[in-house]
Amino acid sequence: MSMLRTIKPKNARVKRALEKREPQAVENEKTAIFVRGQSTSEKVRKAMQDLYALKRPHAINFSRKNDIHPFEDASSLEFFASKNDSSLFVTGLHSKKRPHDLVFTRIFDGRILDMVEMGIEEIRTISEFESPKSSLGARPLMVFHSDLFDTHPTYQQIKSTLLDFYNGHPVSDIPLNAVEHVISITAGPISDTAPLPRVHLRVYTVKLLASGSHAPRTQLTEMGPSIDFSIRRIQTADEEMMRQALRRPKLAKSDVEKGLGKKRKNIETDEMGDRVGRIHLGKQDLSKMQGRKMKGLKVRKEKPVSAGEEE
Amino acid sequence: MDVSQELADYAAKHTTQVLERSQPVQVDMGLLAAFDNTPIDPSEYSSDLDAHLLQLTLTSTQALISALFALPTTPSAEHGPVIRPPVPSTILPREKPLPKPKEPTKWERFAQAKGISHKKRDKKEWDEERQEWVARWGRDGKNKQKEEEWATPVKAGMEADQDPAATARAERKARTAKNEKQHRSNLAQAAASSSASSRRTAQQARAADLERSMLVSKSATASMGKFDKSIEGEPKSRGVKRKFDENVPKAGWKGEKEGLLGVLKSVESGLGRKEKRKGETKEGEVVVRKAVRYHDREERLKAGRGGAGGGRGRGGARGRGRK
Numbered sequence: 001m002s003m004l005r006t007i008k009p010k011n012a013r014v015k016r017a018l019e020k021r022e023p024q025a026v027e028n029e030k031t032a033i034f035v036r037g038q039s040t041s042e043k044v045r046k047a048m049q050d051l052y053a054l055k056r057p058h059a060i061n062f063s064r065k066n067d068i069h070p071f072e073d074a075s076s077l078e079f080f081a082s083k084n085d086s087s088l089f090v091t092g093l094h095s096k097k098r099p100h101d102l103v104f105t106r107i108f109d110g111r112i113l114d115m116v117e118m119g120i121e122e123i124r125t126i127s128e129f130e131s132p133k134s135s136l137g138a139r140p141l142m143v144f145h146s147d148l149f150d151t152h153p154t155y156q157q158i159k160s161t162l163l164d165f166y167n168g169h170p171v172s173d174i175p176l177n178a179v180e181h182v183i184s185i186t187a188g189p190i191s192d193t194a195p196l197p198r199v200h201l202r203v204y205t206v207k208l209l210a211s212g213s214h215a216p217r218t219q220l221t222e223m224g225p226s227i228d229f230s231i232r233r234i235q236t237a238d239e240e241m242m243r244q245a246l247r248r249p250k251l252a253k254s255d256v257e258k259g260l261g262k263k264r265k266n267i268e269t270d271e272m273g274d275r276v277g278r279i280h281l282g283k284q285d286l287s288k289m290q291g292r293k294m295k296g297l298k299v300r301k302e303k304p305v306s307a308g309e310e311e
Numbered sequence: 312m313d314v315s316q317e318l319a320d321y322a323a324k325h326t327t328q329v330l331e332r333s334q335p336v337q338v339d340m341g342l343l344a345a346f347d348n349t350p351i352d353p354s355e356y357s358s359d360l361d362a363h364l365l366q367l368t369l370t371s372t373q374a375l376i377s378a379l380f381a382l383p384t385t386p387s388a389e390h391g392p393v394i395r396p397p398v399p400s401t402i403l404p405r406e407k408p409l410p411k412p413k414e415p416t417k418w419e420r421f422a423q424a425k426g427i428s429h430k431k432r433d434k435k436e437w438d439e440e441r442q443e444w445v446a447r448w449g450r451d452g453k454n455k456q457k458e459e460e461w462a463t464p465v466k467a468g469m470e471a472d473q474d475p476a477a478t479a480r481a482e483r484k485a486r487t488a489k490n491e492k493q494h495r496s497n498l499a500q501a502a503a504s505s506s507a508s509s510r511r512t513a514q515q516a517r518a519a520d521l522e523r524s525m526l527v528s529k530s531a532t533a534s535m536g537k538f539d540k541s542i543e544g545e546p547k548s549r550g551v552k553r554k555f556d557e558n559v560p561k562a563g564w565k566g567e568k569e570g571l572l573g574v575l576k577s578v579e580s581g582l583g584r585k586e587k588r589k590g591e592t593k594e595g596e597v598v599v600r601k602a603v604r605y606h607d608r609e610e611r612l613k614a615g616r617g618g619a620g621g622g623r624g625r626g627g628a629r630g631r632g633r634k
Contacts, residue, residue: 023407030406087406109408142344143371145364150348163344164403170341175390176380184368189353202364206372215377220369226361237404240514245404 021085025249029169031086035062035077037069037093043100043120044092050126050225051090054166054183054203057137060084069093070103071233074112081107088165098232104161108245114237116161118229121198126224132205133223134181141179141206142167146187148197154234155187158199181205181223196231329370336374340382341399345375414501417493454483522546 009015020028034052036045052059068076070091077089089105100120106113126133134140142163148155162185182204188197204220211217237245266278291297337346347367355363384392415423422429435444436453446452457463457479526548530536560566 023410025410027406106404108404108406113404139343141372141375142342143347143368143375144344145347145349145351145367145371147348147350149346159346160403163342163401167342167344168403170396170399173393173395174343174379175387176384176392176394178390179376179379182368182372184364184371186351186364186367189351189356191353200360200364202361202368204365204368204372206376208376215373215380218369218373218376220365220372222361222365242404244408246402247405247409248402249409 025251027169029058030088030164031084032059032088032090032165033062033080033084033086034059034090034092035068035080036065037091038065038067039094040065040092041094041100043123044094044102046125047100047102047120047123047225047227048090048092050227053126054140054225060086070105070112070115071117071235074105074115077105078107078110078112082110101232102229104165106161106164108237108241111241112235113241113245114157114161115233115235116158117232117234118158118199119232120227121230122226122228124224124226126203129222129224129226131221131223134205138178138180139171139174140166140203141182142185143182144185146189148187148190149185152190153236154196154231155199157234157236158187158231159185162201177208179206179208182220199229199231201225201227201229328366329373330366332370336371338375338378339399339401340375340378340396342401342403343375343379343396344401345371347371414497414504416497417500458483 007014007018009018032052032055034048034055036048040048048061052061062080066076068091070077070089077091081087081089087107089103089107091103091105093101093103095101098117098119102118102120104116104118106115144159144163146155149159150156162183166183184200184202184204186200186202188194188200190197203223203225205223207219207221208216209219268276268278270276332347332349334347334349337348339345347370351367352363379394379396382394382396384394387393421427432447434447436447437443438445438453448454458476460476463475526546529539530548532539556567
């Protein structure tokens with residue numbers, strides 16, 4: 001925080017832009033930054049490219065390498081977060097000790113909240129699947145399988161992180177036919193050989209078929225990416241910080257119903273419960289308005305009204 | 312050409328068969344998410360992973376879609392039926408803390424204390440002479456009326472070369488500057504109080520608490536902590552100042568006299584004297600506590616004289632005390 005100088009707005013546009021960055025009761029969607037470490041592998045690059053494609057348009061891709069090791073020193077992530085007003089990070093790394101490494105980081109109030117480090121074991125990219133793809137900015141469904149996501153603290157954190165990543169922002173209105181794809185996260189069964197079983201990420205496109213009843217039948221086609229993760233280091237959130245982060249604003253029920261507390265200008269509900277809007281129309285140009293056409297109202301240029309008519 | 316195998320593969324890939332679950336799939340419609348908390352079957356998982364994952368996803372997605380389609384819809388011209396999902400049941404961390412309420416200004420605090428209610432001032436003011444509403448300030452503002460007067464009556468005591476328009480303008484500018492200054496101080500105070508409260512975490516609060524209690528306990532010795540050994544990284548006590556009485560008291564000498572008489576009185580009545588411990592001092596008995604302390608002191612003195620470096624630390628400390 002201290003690295004950034006405080007900007008004093010010089011005009012209204014800058015002031016509005018700065019106000020948007022201030023804490024809000026109803027927040028905007030979190031932006032994710034995809035940043036590569038000093039050395040990365042083919043697998044890491046592929047995975048980051050596809051995870052970025054899924055997160056777009058709320059994602060920023062850093063094209064250059066950065067000397068980042070989130071678990072050792074996260075100050076540069078905090079700097080990037082404050083500079084870009086974003087709070088999610090995917091850092092791609094590759095080393096002998098931890099090959100094909102992805103670190104998911106969450107930021108709260110400009111400081112690191114928690115981190116999950118996962119290794120890429122298997123990957124098939126979006127382009128490897130010959131299937132229809134979801135459109136840009138389409139909202140995915142997200143499904144989690146396994147009891148570990150309910151009971152195991154590490155997997156609870158993974159679930160929270162991934163859910164926050166792709167579906168963390170509640171939306172007020174969803175068209176039913178806008179459902180295009182589903183992100184499926186599954187943890188393997190726990191065993192003696194695998195105390196921390198792998199996490200499988202799959203993405204399918206959804207096709208809804210008529211079923212005779214109200215709810216349609218679902219058909220899934222794999223769209224990619226398909227990534228198998230192994231679990232590595234975990235940094236849990238500071239208790240006090242998490243408590244602050246989980247606080248909810250008190251919103252009036254009518255505001256929530258109107259659209260999650262976002263203030264909408266010029267729309268009101270009157271005493272009868274009808275929605276009344278106020279719109280601004282510019283000043284009407286009356287000079288060009290065509291009035292009633294009559295012979296007597298015609299402007300005669302050649303023969304102006306003269307005294308002779310009075311006779 | 313036999314395509315039955317391919318057909319079977321296709322059917323397996325595009326299956327719409329839903330699995331039986333022991334626990335119903337939990338649905339969070341607000342986040343468009345579903346959670347299947349049934350444990351994964353190890354045999355199915357290891358035999359054919361991708362097919363099993365597809366089956367699982369299909370099951371939970373079907374549950375989620377069914378729940379979403381059960382919601383009431385509103386028609387829209389562009390997008391077809393639109394649903395409004397309920398508030399999410401899964402609580403995810405926020406990006407930034409909750410917005411803080413605006414810090415009240417000095418005037419607002421004063422008004423609150425005095426119970427003065429806010430009065431909204433109109434932007435326009437009624438001009439009696441012109442018989443119309445005029446702006447209070449700004450362009451053609453009423454506050455510039457004195458400066459724009461074409462003639463000003465000279466009052467008694469006014470200097471001959473005084474420019475009334477310039478004086479009025481200077482006064483107006485001074486009012487603006489004063490308001491600006493107050494505004495800035497209000498902003499500064501709001502910034503200071505908000506940053507102080509947000510940056511101070513629970514840990515920092517605890518550390519400050521410990522420091523305070525340590526300072527208190529250190530100064531609770533007979534010498535007010537003057538001769539105590541200092542610890543590395545020990546906090547400095549701030550804000551503790553000695554107080555002296557005034558040489559010439561403003562309130563007069565009566566207070567000093569009374570104070571001194573009070574001291575004498577307390578000595579006379581034995582008010583400050585230590586109470587003797589009960590049960591220790593009967594006539595003719597040895598006071599064990601004092602005897603032990605006396606004996607200890609003798610021993611220590613002997614050791615200090617005789618030993619080479621053993622007693623130096625203690626001796627040094629006492630030496631400082633005598634200076």
